[in-house]
Amino acid sequence: MSTAGKVIKCRAAVAWEPDQPVVIEEIEVAPPLASEVRIQIVATSVCHTDLYHLLESMNKEGFPTVLGHEGGGIVESVGPGVTEFQPGDKVIPHFITQCRECRFCKSPRTNQCEKAWTRVRQEIMAGVESRFTCKGKRIHQFMGLGTFSEYTVINQIAVTKIDPAAPLDKVCLLGCGICTGYGAAVNTAKVEPDSTCAVFGLGAVGLAAVMGCKAAGAKRIIAVDVNPDKAEKAKVFGATDFVNPKDHSKPIHEVIAGMTNGGVDFSLECVGNVEVMRSALESSLEAWGVSVIVGWTDMYDVAIRPGHLICGRTWKGSVFGGFKAKDGVAGMVKAYLEKKVKVDEFITHNMALDQINEAIELMKNGKCIRAIVNVSPQ
Template sequence: MSTAGKVIKCKAAVAWEPNKPLVIEEIEVAPPEANEVRIKIVATGLCHTELYHLYEGMPKDGFPTVLGHEGAGIVESVGPGVTEFQPGDKVIPLSISQCKECRFCKSPKTNQCELAWKRVCLETMKGMETRFTCKGKKIFQFIGTSTFSEYTVINKIAVAKIDPAAPLDKVCLIGCGICTGYGAAVNTAKVEPGSTCAVFGLGAVGLAAVMGCKAAGAKRIIAVDINPEKADKAKVLGATDYVNPKDHNKPIHEVLAEMTNGGVDFSVECVGRVDVMRSALESCLPAWGVCVIVGWTKKFDVPIRPPDLIAGRTLKGSLFGGFRSKDGVPQMVKAYMDKKLQLDEFITHNMTLDQVNDAIELMKHGKCVRVVMSVSPQ
């Protein structure tokens, strides 16, 4: 019997409050309203953004919520005004929307959309609207997506249609981490053939940045991380060198300067710590080095000295790798299908949604690159 137009009861991992384990609950998912799409989530990755929200000081008014924003699924039904999607389409939810009509979407200078942060409260990361309820209470949708649920409802401007042959348990990673790191190198830094690069932080985003540097033709890619277990994975994805700051008795930017005759051409920071951001900048060649900040934090300021920039360094930020989401995500899926993009190498654990708290523990302790959780059968 068709579920279109009806409330769906399904399983979801609910974060009732910060600093507490998620709880598998039965929730109610309302039908899509105008310009919305209801999606059956098949697979989802766990991103560090979820940990940030749970454990690093997000306000309590961002709870209760269903986390998850790196998923892939199948359209179950569409609301009035939706013609781009049909039931059965394979799709990836987008935490950064692309309405294609606002001044940002029409500008070649940015991948941002003016409606993105009107749909989502940046301070609490909750969607301004939700179609979820549980035990009589409204449950927020994290970044307007919520992929830790068997079903979710999302505005059509935050959904990308993908190749119907794409394996959802692989391409779900394109919804956040892969695009964020890869695009930071290719789109934002604009890494050049024959150049020397440094990538700080070898989580999934940093490893994707390594992959992007290689795809752009960098001659030398120095992977920097304090966890030596990440070195082999970085080299599989294109790193030529690995440096552990703990192995040296001098600042890491001095180590890199000695290795590269004065500094790297491009550096990408994927940690989210202000001291690492400064090190990434100082690791760049003073005359023309480009440093891209990807790691997210709202804590503290980056202590930048004017001389670090005056001679010619450039400091840039990158959100979602500079990709225009509805356009870029299908392109990245195609690149994977054409064997021009690695994804399988990022997946260190396959689990189920019921094991979400175990997945969180793996990430908290640096024991995984990406966990992919199965949510619903295809």
């Protein structure tokens, strides 16, 4: 029986309040309205940004919510005016939109989209609209997506149709972390052949940044993390060195300067910590170093001395790796199928939706790179 045009009742992991376990609930998912698609989520993963909202920023206005923004699924139905998608299409949602019509989408200078700013309330990390209800209450969709649900409804400008040959329980990771780190190296930093690089933080984003540095031809890639277990994993993605700041009495930027005759050509901060952001900047060569902030936080200010930049360093930010969303995701899926980028190697756990709290704890405690949550296994 067709479900098109009808409310779907399904299971979802609802975060009722901050800093508490999520709860598997039956929710109602409304049909898509104009320009929207309803998607059956096949697989999703836990990203640190989900934890940031749940356990760090804890903005009460952003609850209750269905977390999740790194997923993949199959189009169940489409709303009026949707011509780009049809039921049965394999798709990846993404928190960055690409309407292809606004001045930003038409500019090569940015991957931002003006419509993104009217679609998502950044201060509460939730969509302005929501098609979710539970127990008579409106439930937010995290970043306008909410992939910790068997079904979700998303505006078509935040969805990419992908090659039907792509396995959704792998390429769902391209909806955020891998594109963010890889693109930060190749698109934002513009890492050059034979250069030296340092990547701070070796979660999925940082490891993807390492992979991007290698793809760009860097001759030396220094991976930095306080977790010694990340050393071998970093080598898989192309790191030539591993440095644990806890092993040194000197500040980490001085350690890296000593290793590289003054600093690296490119540094990437993939933690979301303002102190690490400064360390990454100071680790880049004073005369021409480029440092990129990739990790997300909006809780604290970051401070530097003017001299850190005056002598020639460049400090940049990167969101979603500088990729135009639809173009970038489709391109990265193609690169994965052609074995030009790694994806499977990021996956350390496969779990069921009922195990979502366990997956969150693994991420919280640094015990996984990416846990794939099989929401609606095919």
